[in-house]
Amino acid sequence: MLDIKNLKASVEGKDILKGLDLQVKAGEVHAIMGPNGSGKSTLSQVLAGRDTFQVDGGSVTWDGQDLLAMPIEERARAGLFLAFQYPVEIPGVSNAYFLKAAVNAVRKHRGLPEFDAMDFLTRVKAEMKSVGMKEEFLYRAVNEGFSGGEKKRNEVLQMALLEPRLAILDETDSGLDIDALKVVADGVNRLRSPDRALIVITHYQRLLDYIVPDHVHVLSQGRIVRSGGRELALELEEKGYGWIGDAGEIHAAPPAAGGAQ
Amino acid sequence: MKTATPARKIDSFLDQEYSAGFETLLEADTLPKGLSEDVIRVISAKKGEPEFLLEWRLEAYRRWLTMTAPKWAAVDFPDIDFQDIVYYSAPKKKDGPKSLDEVDPELLKTFEKLGVPLHERARLAGVAVDAVFDSVSVATTFKKELGEHGIIFCSFSEAVKTHPELIRQYLGTVVPPSDNFYAALNSAVFSDGSFVFIPKGVKCPMELSTYFRINARDTGQFERTLIIAEEGASVSYLEGCTAPMRDENQLHAAVVELIALDDAKIKYSTVQNWYPGDKDGIGGIYNFVTKRGDCRGARSHISWTQVETGSAITWKYPSVILRGDDSVGDFHSVALSNHRQQADTGTKMIHMGRNTKSTILSKGISAGRGSNTFRGLVRIAPKAEGARNYTQCDSLLIGDQCAAHTFPTIEARNPTAHVEHEATTSRIGEDQLFYAMQRGLTAEDAVSMIVNGFCREVFKELPMEFAVEAQKLLGVSLEGSIG
Numbered sequence: 080m081l082d083i084k085n086l087k088a089s090v091e092g093k094d095i096l097k098g099l100d101l102q103v104k105a106g107e108v109h110a111i112m113g114p115n116g117s118g119k120s121t122l123s124q125v126l127a128g129r130d131t132f133q134v135d136g137g138s139v140t141w142d143g144q145d146l147l148a149m150p151i152e153e154r155a156r157a158g159l160f161l162a163f164q165y166p167v168e169i170p171g172v173s174n175a176y177f178l179k180a181a182v183n184a185v186r187k188h189r190g191l192p193e194f195d196a197m198d199f200l201t202r203v204k205a206e207m208k209s210v211g212m213k214e215e216f217l218y219r220a221v222n223e224g225f226s227g228g229e230k231k232r233n234e235v236l237q238m239a240l241l242e243p244r245l246a247i248l249d250e251t252d253s254g255l256d257i258d259a260l261k262v263v264a265d266g267v268n269r270l271r272s273p274d275r276a277l278i279v280i281t282h283y284q285r286l287l288d289y290i291v292p293d294h295v296h297v298l299s300q301g302r303i304v305r306s307g308g309r310e311l312a313l314e315l316e317e318k319g320y321g322w323i324g325d326a327g328e329i330h331a332a333p334p335a336a337g338g339a340q
Numbered sequence: 341m342k343t344a345t346p347a348r349k350i351d352s353f354l355d356q357e358y359s360a361g362f363e364t365l366l367e368a369d370t371l372p373k374g375l376s377e378d379v380i381r382v383i384s385a386k387k388g389e390p391e392f393l394l395e396w397r398l399e400a401y402r403r404w405l406t407m408t409a410p411k412w413a414a415v416d417f418p419d420i421d422f423q424d425i426v427y428y429s430a431p432k433k434k435d436g437p438k439s440l441d442e443v444d445p446e447l448l449k450t451f452e453k454l455g456v457p458l459h460e461r462a463r464l465a466g467v468a469v470d471a472v473f474d475s476v477s478v479a480t481t482f483k484k485e486l487g488e489h490g491i492i493f494c495s496f497s498e499a500v501k502t503h504p505e506l507i508r509q510y511l512g513t514v515v516p517p518s519d520n521f522y523a524a525l526n527s528a529v530f531s532d533g534s535f536v537f538i539p540k541g542v543k544c545p546m547e548l549s550t551y552f553r554i555n556a557r558d559t560g561q562f563e564r565t566l567i568i569a570e571e572g573a574s575v576s577y578l579e580g581c582t583a584p585m586r587d588e589n590q591l592h593a594a595v596v597e598l599i600a601l602d603d604a605k606i607k608y609s610t611v612q613n614w615y616p617g618d619k620d621g622i623g624g625i626y627n628f629v630t631k632r633g634d635c636r637g638a639r640s641h642i643s644w645t646q647v648e649t650g651s652a653i654t655w656k657y658p659s660v661i662l663r664g665d666d667s668v669g670d671f672h673s674v675a676l677s678n679h680r681q682q683a684d685t686g687t688k689m690i691h692m693g694r695n696t697k698s699t700i701l702s703k704g705i706s707a708g709r710g711s712n713t714f715r716g717l718v719r720i721a722p723k724a725e726g727a728r729n730y731t732q733c734d735s736l737l738i739g740d741q742c743a744a745h746t747f748p749t750i751e752a753r754n755p756t757a758h759v760e761h762e763a764t765t766s767r768i769g770e771d772q773l774f775y776a777m778q779r780g781l782t783a784e785d786a787v788s789m790i791v792n793g794f795c796r797e798v799f800k801e802l803p804m805e806f807a808v809e810a811q812k813l814l815g816v817s818l819e820g821s822i823g
Contacts, residue, residue: 127778131770155780167775170766171793180789181779188780220793237779 080105080276081146081245086137087301088118095121097301098137103245106273110287110312111280113298115132119280120164122298125250127161128154131338141245156188158244162234162251169221174233177221177322178203183241209269211262228259235266247278252286264289275288285314350588370429375422377401380528387497387531390504393511395492398519400527400645407521413684414713414745415653417589417626420495425560429527470495470534470550471674482546492537493548496564499535506537514597514634514661516776522593522628526562530595533648538573538604547803549578552594560591567597569604571637572707576607578806589617589652602637602664609802611810614650621680621710624652631658635667638693643670645801647810648683657715659688662724669698676814677710677742686715686747691727691757700731703795705814706742713745714762720757729757736794737767738787766794789816 081103088096095118103109113119125132126139128151139146144153168176183193194202204214210232222230231251238246248267252260267277267290279290286297287309295312297305297321305311371379380401384394409420451659469481470493475804486493492503500507517527534550552563569575590612598606608631617624627650633642654677661671671687689698703711717727750759767788776786791814792799799807 126773129774151774151777152780152782155778161778163775163778167769167771169772169776169790169793169798172789173793176793177776177789179781181776182783182787184780184782184785241779 080142082138082140084138084140086122086125086139087135088121089135090132090337094135095132095301096125099298099302101296101303103276103278105244105276106292107294108271108277108290108292109280110292110295111278111298111303112282112284112295112312112315115282117298118301119282119298120249123161123247123278123280125302126247127151127159132313152184155241156185158185158242159244160238160241160243162231162238162246162248164249164251164253165236166222166225166230168223168225170223172221173201173218174221175200175217178217178237178240181237185241203236203240206236210236210239210266212236223227227254228256231255232261232266235263235315239266239270244274245276245278247280249280250282251279252281252283260286261289284312287312357735370426373426373796375401375425375426375427375529375574378746383529383531386428386430386802387500389500392504392508396512396517397528397530400524401529404521404524404528409521410655413655413715414711415655415682415684417653417682420591420626422525427560427562428531430531470548484542486546486548486717489542489545489550490539491542492535493542493619494535496530496533496535499537499566500706503535503537506568507535507566509597510566510597511564512597512599514599514632515595515630518632523595523630526564526593526595526630529560530562531562533565533594534567535565536567536575536577538569538575540570541572542570543573544575547578549580551580560593563594565594565596566599567606567608569601569606569640571602572589572604573601574605574607575665576803577609578803579610580613582812589623590625592625592627592629592651594629594631596629596658598631598633598642600633600635600637600640600642600664600667603639605641606633606636607641607643608633608658608753609806610644610646610648611802611806611813612646612648612650612654613813615652616650616679617652621652624681625650626653626655627651628653628655631656631659632688633659633660633669635662635664635669635693635696637667638664639666640664641668641670643668643672643801644687645670645672645678645798646674646685646800647798648673648675648685648814649813652681654681654683654685656685657687658667659690660698661690661692662698662727662755663692664696665693666695666697667693668696670698670701671803672801674703674705674795674798674810674814675712675713675714676707677703677708678706679708680715681708681710683711684713684715686713686717688717689729690718691718691720691729693724695726696724697727700728700729700733701729701797702733702748703798704733705738705791705794706744707738709741711745713747715747715749717749718751718759720752720754720759722753724754724757726756726758727754729760731759731761732759733763735763735765736791736795737765738791744799751804 083099083101086096086099086272111119119130134147138300179199186193214233222233225233279292292309295307296303371382380397384397483589515523517524536548538544567577598608600606614625614627620740635642642660649656658671662669668686668691675683677683687700700716702714704714706712714733720727731748733746738746744765746763748761752759768787773783773786777783792811799810802810
């Protein structure tokens with residue numbers, strides 16, 4: 080479904096992604112872990128099309144299409160969803176209005192009838208219930224004055240409504256207490272399906288207790304330096320990123336780690 | 341790597357063309373350029389005015405000669421050569437149309453093209469229209485129906501002939517010719533405009549509307565509008581304006597006077613879309629307008645709502661004098677300046693009566709290299725016991741080359757006065773656009789959603805058709821604004 084080859088990207092002349100390879104198949108959940116500054120958020124922003132990052136090389140193919148050539152909103156309409164690490168506030172625009180506009184833009188693109196106000200309200204209220212959001216959030220301005228946890232729930236709500244084919248969660252767990260984390264994870268797990276892929280970006284293993292990944296990748300200095308199954312995340316938690324950093328430098332696992340496998 | 345960036349998309353979006361910029365080719369009766377007592381005598385004679393009005397004009401002219409153009413506004417333009425302007429231009433006609441059938445079809449077509457059909461079949465339902473083309477009113481619809489209620493709605497020139505006593509009684513009583521430089525000029529040379537009189541106790545059954553169109557080249561438009569609501573009367577009045585695209589600047593210096601007697605209510609809404617000039621600031625209308633309402637009676641209510649998207653320069657402060665006890669004044673404004681447009685606009689609320697109330701709600705949007713200034717005065721006179729004012733001024737910036745300024749002035753001379761002022765400034769950020777686009781919206785939709793959210797409180801004050809119009813206009817006027 081998604082094939083990233085030798086992706087290189089920079090911001091203000093500083094190289095961040097230095098030749099990243101990743102393949103994601105439909106139905107899979109991939110976790111990308113790594114220390115701060117390893118390029119995790121850059122990867123998510125580049126995939127979504129943010130122009131503050133410059134793509135310097137490599138390719139990203141999505142369902143046979145050149146993803147990097149698609150405008151931001153076309154990627155979104157085709158089913159790419161990014162749950163933001165820092166959701167943006169839009170004063171003066173009600174959450175209900177924003178969600179309805181987004182849902183209908185996506186539905187129109189997919190050849191589905193647009194929701195009218197009543198259909199939309201029925202649908203959104205049901206989804207809000209499952210992510211534990213009160214109805215009043217519909218009538219408040221988008222993310223304005225929301226707490227950290229409320230903003231993340233709002234991201235999961237949008238994800239559920241937009242029914243993406245590829246969802247990227249950028250540190251959705253940061254700043255959440257354990258209850259909020261469970262709600263967010265439930266929302267994500269409900270979306271798991273054979274035709275949908277998920278990329279979960281996180282600094283901590285904790286989230287992966289609730290969203291169990293099929294593959295775990297370790298990102299360090301702009302490259303994926305280790306890939307493995309669920310157990311890799313546990314190993315990282317035990318040993319920290321310092322060890323991976325070394326591994327990244329020499330492109331091979333040190334003997335000690337090899338012995339542990 | 342070719343991706344459509346929010347910044348680039350908004351650029352193209354903000355560069356949309358001015359759709360009312362066409363010119364109508366008509367034979368016109370046009371005076372040579374320049375201003376003198378003789379020119380004023382000719383204008384007055386062409387309109388067959390009574391002696392008192394000619395004298396009034398000449399006095400204003402003499403006054404104007406002693407005045408200098410105001411320089412205090414935060415706008416920048418070369419000095420205007422007042423001898424290089426045509427002060428009268430009218431579509432040529434034989435004896436003046438007796439009915440719409442006699443109006444030049446080219447004129448009817450012009451207004452139709454602007455969305456203001458005047459002929460019987462296509463009239464706007466529930467809206468009576470007075471269409472003013474260059475210096476004269478060409479048609480007023482629904483006159484007869486309104487007449488049955490005793491309502492007078494006609495061109496100013498016609499009112500001078502048919503109701504000189506009302507003109508004499510009220511003209512210049514709210515904005516005297518000596519008020520300011522442009523008001524004095526207007527008083528000397530005004531050519532036409534609308535006149536509305538709502539008699540005692542009558543609620544006007546439909547919206548009244550004037551549509552102003554500048555067509556002729558090098559012509560100034562100086563219209564004069566006078567609206568009188570007698571005791572207990574009420575009226576909602578709309579004003580729309582457009583002009584062709586030209587490389588020269590054109591001057592528009594209008595005066596609007598509103599008079600509300602006891603318990604009367606006047607709601608005055610404007611959607612101003614004069615040609616704003618091109619994106620480099622070439623051409624466009626200089627809109628220097630004096631609008632003032634006088635809440636002369638107790639419990640009267642005057643409400644100004646304006647959506648200002650056009651003009652190269654806007655200099656305009658619709659104000660209310662709250663003379664009657666318990667009278668109410670409102671000012672709701674959306675002012676947009678894109679490219680090189682400059683808007684210096686706001687209001688004055690002059691509280692003189694007891695328990696008078698005023699509300700000021702101003703939304704300024706600056707985009708491109710536009711500059712937007714809010715200038716407000718709230719004055720509470722010593723006798724205005726219990727006066728209250730609430731002012732809210734919000735500015736929205738699009739891009740990083742535009743400017744917004746706020747100059748509120750409060751003069752409270754009565755200790756019981758209650759005056760509140762709130763102001764905010766926000767910016768449409770690249771992060772907001774990216775967020776909205778990541779959810780599937782286009783940059784255009786995202787900007788218009790944010791701008792409409794910002795203006796909602798003002799739009800809901802507009803009559804419905806106008807609110808829709810204003811929303812569309814704002815979308816068009818913003819095309820091409822982030823850089």
